[in-house]
Amino acid sequence: MPVDFNFRISPRTVQQETVDKLRLAIFSGLFQPGSRLIESQLCTELGISRPSLREALRSLEAERLIEIVPNRGPSIPALSWEVATAIYEVRELLEVEAAGRCALRISPEQLRELERSLSAFEQAASSNDSLAQVMTAADFYSIILANCGNPVLEEVHRGLVARISFFRGRSMSLEGRAQSSLAEMREIVEAIAAGDEEAARKASRQHVLKAKAAAKRSMDGAV
């Protein structure tokens, strides 16, 4: 029996389905930041009842992907640059640690997987599909985080990256950002492949810092 296989087959419930759909919608920028979500409207669009929708909204609220103000209802939070900075700082803390640990303990198969995901990002980077870029980049990180040996680190990181997906989409479409991002990510992979913890940490830190700078640039240019 494999070490970590969950035998329980969990039927997908309406609420899970709804959370996933809405999360994806938020990621892809379907809703404007600051815009309100009307329950009745979402219900008819999703074809579900209001109690089910509201449960899903509570889940998303706890993930900080939406805000719910009493008597005003749910809305997409307008992420301030101040909060975004805070998120990038914590992301740096976690991602650097994960990359370092990953360099020491990743398996050959997972390393190949990581290289594959880098190729996927490379392909996306040469296209103009910024959603694809964000998605493949997310795959890349998730492999690193999944191999750092700490599931909680992984989970927290995922939550943080989700919240800045808005910025990431925008900064990816910045002139040349996808390409330099690719170079930084390649450096991380090389360090991990070499089993060099310190180099992995350093490359990872560089990458996050540059991503943050790019996000800032994209924000200054647009707002």
Add this chain to the structure above:
Amino acid sequence: MPVDFNFRISPRTVQQETVDKLRLAIFSGLFQPGSRLIESQLCTELGISRPSLREALRSLEAERLIEIVPNRGPSIPALSWEVATAIYEVRELLEVEAAGRCALRISPEQLRELERSLSAFEQAASSNDSLAQVMTAADFYSIILANCGNPVLEEVHRGLVARISFFRGRSMSLEGRAQSSLAEMREIVEAIAAGDEEAARKASRQHVLKAKAAAKRSMDGAV
């Protein structure tokens, strides 16, 4: 006008009230780990309807304070030592960072506040009320985290500490643990008061590591 005052008066909704009540109940160990929560039962006890309760449960699920398995319903997760270790590791990462930053930027008033909370813990430590110990210790950390200049760091840390409240209550009642915890915390305060970042980081790391060790001891002894 004070810098950071939220003018909006938010009426407390049933769902918020419910989340708070249940969270407190979980913290104080009212529910056994692994035990199931029966919706109808909770509804009558709390005097609320099932939709409201279910919304609250979704919030708690997202905080990982309860688990909800489709068609089995909500239950208190039995925290494995493996996961607890992972939480302690991330907590270390965050708390050390926060203590270091705090040493550089805390205001005199907040420092006094921190010292006050240390006294409160001191008092609790000499009693046998382990819930009070956990609560006052939580206050202590929250002041440090609130003054690290990063609200996201604070938020993530709070979430993690909440999940190990079970362990903390148990390890606090370990022979002598409250007293040595007090000594470690005092060291942190002194380093912060001196504005010594490195010392604050070191003391903070020591504290988390010892807390983890104590948690492990309390677990080995009991299960």
Add this chain to the structure above:
DNA sequence: GTCAAGAGGATTGTCAGACAATCTTCATAT
């Protein structure tokens, strides 16, 4: 006596409909 099978009750997932409280908007009056 132990184990397998099945029936019945308990519990959850989901929906529909309702209504008061609150917010929002727009027309009206000053």
Add this chain to the structure above:
DNA sequence: ATATGAAGATTGTCTGACAATCCTCTTGAC
């Protein structure tokens, strides 16, 4: 132009319902 107020929209919350699923306990077979 600004303040007032009323109508409409939206949310917060409840009740009641029913099918699907799970759990438990009895029964029967070996």
